[in-house]
Amino acid sequence: MSTTRIKVSKSVHLAKIENQNNRQVTFSKRRNGVFKKANELVVMTGAEVGIIVCPQGSKPYSFGHPNVNETINKYVGEERTPSPSDIDDKYVQMFRKANSRALNTRLSSLQDQLDFALKLKSKLKQMNKNVESQQEWFKGPIEKMNYTEASMLNEGLEDLLLKVKNNGTERGYGYKNGKWKAE
Amino acid sequence: MSTTRIKVSKSVHLAKIENQNNRQVTFSKRRNGVFKKANELVVMTGAEVGIIVCPQGSKPYSFGHPNVNETINKYVGEERTPSPSDIDDKYVQMFRKANSRALNTRLSSLQDQLDFALKLKSKLKQMNKNVESQQEWFKGPIEKMNYTEASMLNEGLEDLLLKVKNNGTERGYGYKNGKWKAE
DNA sequence: GGACCTATTTATAATTG
DNA sequence: TCAATTATAAATAGGTC
Secondary structure (H helix, E strand, O other): OOOOOOOOOOOOOOOOOOOHHHHHHHHHHHHHHHHHHHHHHHHHHOOEEEEEEEOOOOOOEEEEOOOOOHHHHHHHHOOOOOOOOOHHHHHHHHHHHHHHHHOOOOOOOHHHHHHHHHHHHHHHHHHHHHHOOHHHHHHOHHHHOOHHHHHHHHHHHHHHHHHHHHOOOOEOEEEEOOEEEEO | OOOOOOOOOOOOOOOOOOOHHHHHHHHHHHHHHHHHHHHHHHHHHOOEEEEEEEOOOOOOEEEEOOOOOHHHHHHHOOOOOOOOOOHHHHHHHHHHHHHHHHOOOOOOOHHHHHHHHHHHHHHHHHHHHHHOOHHHHHHOHHHHOOHHHHHHHHHHHHHHHHHHHHOOOOEOEEEEOOEEEEO
16 A cells, blocks of 8 residues: 555646647537537527637637527527517627527528628718717717627628638537537 | 446436536536537637526526637737638737627727727617618618628627626636636 | 547536535 | 536447447
8 A cells, every 4th residue: 555546637737738639629528518518508498609719720619509409499599579678688689680690591592691781881871970989889879779780790890700711611610419510 | 236227328318407406516517518619619710709607597608719828828819811802801900809709809999899889889870760760771781891890890799798788797717727617 | 530438527407504 | 696416318439340
């Protein structure tokens, strides 16, 4: 019994993995782990979750929302008719929409694109006026947008952002046979 | 004792928790779990990660990047001088910036706000012209923005989005004494 | 790269203070 | 509400194919 057993393990030395191959393998495994945990959070608590993971020197992976398996779809399908006074419900719907985009659903129909362009057009005019006075910009009318308008604006821009960035190569994630996979 | 103890064991029945109190408790614990896993992913693999979690009917929690404890800060501090040809590095920096925003760092100085307003101003003029022809909108010059410009634009709008949405009450997360806490 | 194994570490549901 | 505990389930590093 002389020696104490040197049990280095425990608390896996939280530090960057130097070996490139190991780092890559760990990245894949743990990325899946995070997405899986996020999915469980979504399903079990009804929360809305969006995640972007970008490995060094590569394209981003995104996770969002549960529109991936039956149980989840069932929950998402529970879209109540929006009552104008229910701000929370509105908020949840916004996130639902934003996260759909993260899964490459985005503004898919031409009508959607037109609606967005029209809304954007009027907002831009307001914004443009205020930008002239620079310092006043943050006090401008954009702050008076309601949340739905603002999120649409933001959503459309993010959509373009993705196009600019990677020509539509962002990877989304789908759940199939118990595993999260790029699709 | 009549009843069998409902021991859901094994494969924790992935379904929405009906009891509100349990759901809330689980939400807190698992949200922390996801953030912790994400942090490990960041530190171990050097990936950039951004997460938004929105519980039903409440304000969002965000996680982004490791600028929270010494080890992590040390890694983040490793900011190489940007070599103009290194597109990966540029990308990583973009995410660093975007995730800083998620942690409420955002455009903090007046100078930042002015820079952003100036960039936005010129972009808006281009965009506005194209919006006139509606259907052509997605083919407009905004698609020709480089990524840095586009992300700045997007970032600023998200910033405003947050203001519109919750009057600056978004919660960020910080790591302290081994635990993730809202700050 | 991915699928499978397995020894170990880690997360967490339930519980109590 | 939050903190600590603990029995159990799950995640995963490192290996093999």
